[in-house]
Amino acid sequence: MASFPDKGWCVEAHGRLVGGNPTASAELCKAILPPLVGWLRAKGRTTNKELIRDAATDALVDYIKHPDKWNLKKGTLVSYICMAADRDLLNALEREQRLRRREVLIADVEDEGFDRNVLPENEALTDAIDGLLSALERQVTSATDRRFLTLILKGERSTDEFAEVLGIQNLSKQEKARTVKQHKDRLKKIIERLRNRLNAPGK
Amino acid sequence: MRPESDSVELRAAVARLEGDPFFMASVLADYRTALRLNDQHIAKALGCNVEALTSLAFCRTPRLNNEKFFLSDVQAIANYVGCDWGELARMIRTAQSVSTLKRFTGGAEDQLLKAARDKQGDGDNPDKPKSRKR
Numbered sequence: 001m002a003s004f005p006d007k008g009w010c011v012e013a014h015g016r017l018v019g020g021n022p023t024a025s026a027e028l029c030k031a032i033l034p035p036l037v038g039w040l041r042a043k044g045r046t047t048n049k050e051l052i053r054d055a056a057t058d059a060l061v062d063y064i065k066h067p068d069k070w071n072l073k074k075g076t077l078v079s080y081i082c083m084a085a086d087r088d089l090l091n092a093l094e095r096e097q098r099l100r101r102r103e104v105l106i107a108d109v110e111d112e113g114f115d116r117n118v119l120p121e122n123e124a125l126t127d128a129i130d131g132l133l134s135a136l137e138r139q140v141t142s143a144t145d146r147r148f149l150t151l152i153l154k155g156e157r158s159t160d161e162f163a164e165v166l167g168i169q170n171l172s173k174q175e176k177a178r179t180v181k182q183h184k185d186r187l188k189k190i191i192e193r194l195r196n197r198l199n200a201p202g203k
Numbered sequence: 204m205r206p207e208s209d210s211v212e213l214r215a216a217v218a219r220l221e222g223d224p225f226f227m228a229s230v231l232a233d234y235r236t237a238l239r240l241n242d243q244h245i246a247k248a249l250g251c252n253v254e255a256l257t258s259l260a261f262c263r264t265p266r267l268n269n270e271k272f273f274l275s276d277v278q279a280i281a282n283y284v285g286c287d288w289g290e291l292a293r294m295i296r297t298a299q300s301v302s303t304l305k306r307f308t309g310g311a312e313d314q315l316l317k318a319a320r321d322k323q324g325d326g327d328n329p330d331k332p333k334s335r336k337r
Contacts, residue, residue, distance in 0.1 A: 002209055022276045023283040025226070026261035033216055034209035057216040065225060 002034040010077040017067050025064045032078070033060055036085055043086065051092050059085035101133070101153045135194045140187070149187055210257070217260040227280070228260035233298040249286040249294070259284045267299060 005013075009031070016024035036056040046052065059081055063070060070080045140146055147165045156162070162180040163169050171179065221232035235245060246253045262283070265276030277295065281288035 002206070022263040022265060022280050025263050026258050026283065029216065029261040030213065030258065034206075034212050037212045053212060053215050054219065056212075057219050060216075061220070061223070061225075 002038060004035045004039075004078045005031045007076050007078075011072065014067060014070070014072075014077060017064065028064060029060060032081060033057065036060065036081060039082060040085060040089060045086075045089055046093055048096075051089060051096070055089035055092055056085050058088050100155065132191070132195055136191065139190060139194060145183075145187065148183055152184065152187065210254070213257050213261075217257055220260065224264060226260060227262045227264055230264055230295050230298045231256065231260055233302050234294055237298070237301040245294075249284075249290050251284055251286040255284045255286065259286070265295060267295075 013024055013028050013031070017028065033056060036059070037052055040052045040056055041049075062084065063077075063081055070077055074080075136149065140149055144165060148162060151161055151165065159177050159180050160169070162183070163171070163176040166179060166183060168176055168179055217228050220226040220228035223229055231245065235241070242253050242256055246256055249255075249259075251259075259280065262280045263276075265280065266272040274292070277292045278288050281291050284291075
């Protein structure tokens with residue numbers, strides 16, 4: 001794995017950047033980007049290479065465009081950029097997870113009115129789903145149901161995973177499948193009822 | 204020499220910066236698209252190797268609103284990358300013109316391409332000096 005440049009080099013490069021040298025950005029990108037990507041990978045928050053690359057690039061570019069944000073007295077340049085990249089990556093992962101939960105939710109309630117292809121652009125839809133998720137959190141209070149619902153929202157398809165939550169691993173395959181389906185249907189009905197209530201006129 | 208994995212990461216970052224006018228990556232992308240060239244063509248015109256284009260792409264775009272600053276920025280970049288500063292200056296000005304024209308014409312691509320090629324054709328005259336006239 002490529003190693004980060006030392007503190008002295010970073011301070012000098014920072015000086016060139018602040019001084020308006022047009023090549024300082026290239027020096028910094030070439031010296032910091034590869035080890036930063038390696039560091040993020042080693043941290044193990046995700047295996048998604050694209051998200052890691054984007055987070056590393058965005059953090060570095062943000063520093064290059066606003067070098068005054070870094071305060072030398074508060075820490076090294078490398079630690080500042082690493083923290084920023086890690087924060088960007090966490091935010092990106094959160095956005096991705098949220099989007100996935102929404103897609104699964106839509107797929108599970110099988111609502112023909114929702115077009116999954118327009119999800120990111122449709123603010124009204126986003127608001128509707130946010131409302132639905134909050135209402136669900138209030139409505140489903142049982143710990144088992146919450147764990148079960150979490151699996152549904154994660155897109156889990158394995159009956160065994162659901163069976164484990166319900167504590168029915170020892171039942172026969174058919175029995176497990178039947179019981180899991182009953183619970184799924186019950187929770188889907190709750191989701192549908194909440195959705196209908198949220199979509200009702202005046203809401 | 205840089206490991207291949209580092210080069211992959213750097214090239215991916217360059218691709219992400221192609222839409223950001225702060226970086227030379229956007230100038231290279233505009234020029235490449237307008238003249239329908241590839242990196243080999245651009246590197247040859249600049250008198251450098253293709254790998255040097257990655258370094259070039261990460262440089263800040265020269266200050267275009269002041270001729271003195273523009274020239275000093277271009278020379279500093281050319282010196283760092285190891286390319287012909289006159290060609291680099293011409294390339295940046297062409298990309299800038301194409302980008303400006305595109306904004307005003309809404310992208311009448313064939314006309315822009317013809318204009319850009321005519322301009323580039325000037326540089327093919329062997330009797331003309333390579334570096335930009337002042």
